[in-house]
Amino acid sequence: MSAIRYLRLALLGLTLALTALLRPSALSAHEAAMGVLEFREVRPGAFVGRWSIEPSIGASRVDLRMPSHCFLRLPEMNCGEKGLVGPITISNLGSNMSVVLIKVIPIEGEPRSYTISTANPVVTVLGTDAPTLEAWVELAKTYANYGIDHILLGADHLLFVLGLIWIVGGGWRLVKTITAFTIGHSASLAAAAFGLIGVPERPLNACIALSIAFVGVEIVKQQRGETGLTARYPWIVAFTFGLVHGIGFAGALAGLGLERRLLPAALLFFNIGVEIGQLAFVLLVLALIWAHRRLDAVVPRWGEAVPAYLIGSVSMFWFFGRLARVFVAI
Structure with a gap:
């Protein structure tokens, strides 16, 4: 040599x-640099939210924005008659936490998951159990980027x-x-x-x-x-x-x-x-x-x-x- x-x-x-x-x-x-935020519906339009896996940067520092008709003050969130539909945004993800999984558990129906990442900081909750093509594309981009981050770090x-x-x-x-x-x-x-x-x-x-x-x-x-x-x-x-x-x-x-x-x-x-x-x-x-x-x-x-x-x-x-x-x- x-x-x-x-x-x-x-x-x-x-x-x-x-x-x-x-x-x-x-x-x-x-270990994963990922947070998991769960919203469980306790009565129509009313949710209890909690971090089941708390992000490394600290939950209090996460810039979480829910749909405009939803009033959020963890652990409580009230979305009224509309329910939890509309855009969810987290704008300050970084190297300590690159991905957040949002889990919505309704009173009736199947739980739904939405993944927010640095590459895709906004997801739209449609209030339907069937994932749309847009949701699949978001999932693909999010987890491909997550895999790249994970291996290079x-x-x-x-x-x-x-x-x-x-x-x-x-x-x-x-x-x-x-x-x-x-x-x-x-x-x-x-x-x-x-x-x-x-x-x-x-x-x-x-x-x-x-x-x-x-x-x-x-x-x-x-x-x-x-x-x-x-x-x-x-x-x-x-x-x-x-x-x-x-x-x-x-x-x-x-x-x-x-x-x-x-x-x-x-x-x-x-x-x-x-x-x-x-x-x-x-x-x-x-x-x-x-x-x-x-x-x-x-x-x-x-x-x-x-x-x-x-x-x-x-x-x-x-x-x-x-x-x-x-x-x-x-």
Whole structure:
């Protein structure tokens, strides 16, 4: 492997590692930056509202605007004879909370869900149980954007993908490896979202950190001239750890209480968003590789192993921090 390749990966690995290390929230891994606001009708036109999942920025700071005929002072809301119909707006969503799920539970009929995001800050409650084409389009845009945000803010997942790229290299071998990883996390994401499998979140987050440490060890083996398991069977390793990371992704949708009829579509577009974000990251790394091939640069011999040890060190920092959270919860 050329010195320039060591240099580019060292710089990229150092940037990712230090950024993740300085963010205490990384210990929480794939926790969702999503709030859930529930309105339950107690008598015609009168609702009780509550945050079933309170946003990180604090409920009191959310700029929530209901239809003009509705009088809102949480936990009470009165919409009179018209009922809860019309536009709902949240205008101050940001990085701490990018999505809010509005759940409307009427006295009669099926509960309805409406998703507000930074990309779609306004939804219209139509007072009908049948989702319209506009509602489906809003759902698609919202959850695709949510998936992109989720993957690009997930430093642990990106660090694992970076390790795979380092070990496997480019070409079809990389395409097959990333495809196997995608199949793995897509399958477990779907199974976990539909409740077919369930793993406690905190132990799972610790396992995700260990998967990154494993890749770091494999990189060191490769540098020493040894052939590790990932180098021999990259697709099997990628698929196996993809299953673990996919269950972690499911944590972003768990507990939101999405309607069963909306869950398949939300899951599909969330996964599409995750894949778009992952592909963008892979293309970025490949672009950096292409760009650095044109530079005449060298790295000291001692610096060749720095990125691998940074990946290992940060992942073990995450592991012990997340493991501590497991025992605190017992």
